[in-house]
Amino acid sequence: MKKIILGFQIFWSTLAGAQYLQVHYDLRHTFDPSINRRNFLSMNFEYFKDNDSTGSFLLKMQTDFNGEKSNIGQSFFQVTKNLRFWKPKIFWALNYSGGIGIAPPSFGYYISNSFGMGPVKNLTWRNNVLSVGVLYRYNAFQQGSHDAQINLFYFKGMFNYRLLIQGSMVGWTQNRDIGIDFTKDLRGKKFAFFGDPQIWWRLRGDVSVGTKINLFYKVLTEEQQVQVYPTLGVRVKW
Numbered sequence: 001m002k003k004i005i006l007g008f009q010i011f012w013s014t015l016a017g018a019q020y021l022q023v024h025y026d027l028r029h030t031f032d033p034s035i036n037r038r039n040f041l042s043m044n045f046e047y048f049k050d051n052d053s054t055g056s057f058l059l060k061m062q063t064d065f066n067g068e069k070s071n072i073g074q075s076f077f078q079v080t081k082n083l084r085f086w087k088p089k090i091f092w093a094l095n096y097s098g099g100i101g102i103a104p105p106s107f108g109y110y111i112s113n114s115f116g117m118g119p120v121k122n123l124t125w126r127n128n129v130l131s132v133g134v135l136y137r138y139n140a141f142q143q144g145s146h147d148a149q150i151n152l153f154y155f156k157g158m159f160n161y162r163l164l165i166q167g168s169m170v171g172w173t174q175n176r177d178i179g180i181d182f183t184k185d186l187r188g189k190k191f192a193f194f195g196d197p198q199i200w201w202r203l204r205g206d207v208s209v210g211t212k213i214n215l216f217y218k219v220l221t222e223e224q225q226v227q228v229y230p231t232l233g234v235r236v237k238w
Helices: 002-015
Strands: 018-026 040-051 055-064 074-083 090-103 107-125 128-139 145-158 163-175 189-195 198-204 207-217 226-237
Touching: 018 207, 055 090, 074 107, 090 128, 107 145, 128 163, 163 207
Parallel strands: none
Antiparallel strands: 018 040, 018 226, 040 055, 055 074, 074 090, 090 107, 107 128, 128 145, 145 163, 163 189, 163 198, 189 207, 198 207, 207 226
16 A cells, blocks of 8 residues: 555656656558548647645647648647645546647638536556546537536556556547537437557656557547557657
């Protein structure tokens, strides 16, 4: 039990005030060429600051260079703030996400804003660190959608934290009809999820190499299938 607590403390102390820049080469064309025109670079920036007494703050930005001639094709933005002003270690999460993109040849689109709030609990289990959240989610479509969202974050450090296994999974519901002509005849809710399990090996100092596996269900397509797109990546912490 002491080892679990120590690992948990080391993990959060290393993240407190940490900034990460990741550069990935997304291999989705290699693994699914029928619907992906090319592989592309993706750049991720994360800033995390933790204060166990009052909560944590997370900022994530991702830019995909999947446009024509490797120009920026999509940018995604997420902010999460966990709050706690009471003794029980259950946090109250406030979450925002959204983004914009370009579809070929030159049609703009946006990733609809979503706003969420709900309780989050940090857990330890068999030397693993888990964070589980259950949120109310509002999807700001043309026709707004009131929904549920489940967040799961996982972390494990091995070999004196030279090898890191981590990632998140987010599942949510949303209206099938989002208020546009293309969906006007649809009824009810759908369930979707996104996950990004990651494996990192620290080479030297704050530089690591590894992979991120992007998992999509009912996000990029309405087909009943899980899309699995791995990357090759480099991560720098400062």
